[in-house]
Amino acid sequence: RKEVEQDPGPFNVPEGATVAFNCTYSNSASQSFFWYRQDCRKEPKLLMSVYSSGNEDGRFTAQLNRASQYISLLIRDSKLSDSATYLCVVNLRRAGGFKTIFGAGTRLFVKA
Amino acid sequence: EADIYQTPRYLVIGTGKKITLECSQTMGHDKMYWYQQDPGMELHLIHYSYGVNSTEKGDLSSESTVSRIRTEHFPLTLESARPSHTSQYLCASSESSTNGYTFGSGTRLTVV
Numbered sequence: 001r002k003e004v005e006q007d008p009g010p011f012n013v014p015e016g017a018t019v020a021f022n023c024t025y026s027n028s029a030s031q032s033f034f035w036y037r038q039d040c041r042k043e044p045k046l047l048m049s050v051y052s053s054g055n056e057d058g059r060f061t062a063q064l065n066r067a068s069q070y071i072s073l074l075i076r077d078s079k080l081s082d083s084a085t086y087l088c089v090v091n092l093r094r095a096g097g098f099k100t101i102f103g104a105g106t107r108l109f110v111k112a
Numbered sequence: 113e114a115d116i117y118q119t120p121r122y123l124v125i126g127t128g129k130k131i132t133l134e135c136s137q138t139m140g141h142d143k144m145y146w147y148q149q150d151p152g153m154e155l156h157l158i159h160y161s162y163g164v165n166s167t168e169k170g171d172l173s174s175e176s177t178v179s180r181i182r183t184e185h186f187p188l189t190l191e192s193a194r195p196s197h198t199s200q201y202l203c204a205s206s207e208s209s210t211n212g213y214t215f216g217s218g219t220r221l222t223v224v
């Protein structure tokens with residue numbers, strides 16, 4: 001089982017739709033959580049950190065459920081420009097420091 | 113404007129050549145990383161550094177080597193390039209283990 005698993009996608013949604021991605025992690029010692037966005041043939045870019053209380057940035061809302069060991073990303077009012085791959089990232093504390101684990105990503109296509 | 117720079121952006125090179133991929137950051141981050149990513153696939157950590165004169169191998173076995181003589185510079189070297197090394201190489205840095213990463217634009221390497 002992978003340490004971080006994401007919805008495989010692709011998600012194909014019309015403009016204006018609300019779409020949600022989930023990501024599960026296997027290690028309860030995970031400390032910090034992030035969502036990244038990666039456009040085709042580009043580098044990943046940090047979209048938002050995910051806090052225990054949940055956080056919102058415009059049309060994007062991220063939530064963390066430690067009991068069930070998953071994080072989610074909700075995108076409201078989807079735009080064409082939201083089309084990208086969304087990567088779930090987990091920082092895991094281990095002896096000597098942290099280990100950062102990237103999920104395989106979920107592809108989103110927003111269509112007109 | 114990018115705070116982490118990778119050169120070259122694209123490189124086509126013959127089998128057996130020695131190459132160095134450059135990565136520099138101006139943010140004063142102690143932690144730096146090299147990832148390898150094939151198109152549409154996951155990121156794989158190949159090397160990381162937590163500071164000057166500190167380097168470690170990542171999760172993916174790699175024939176490359178790295179050095180960290182200065183905080184801002186983290187070059188990756190392939191002594192003898194092979195077609196199997198064809199991939200995208202992404203450099204990243206972070207302020208701490210609880211902060212997200214900033215990625216460079218990547219070097220797309222093709223070995224012929």
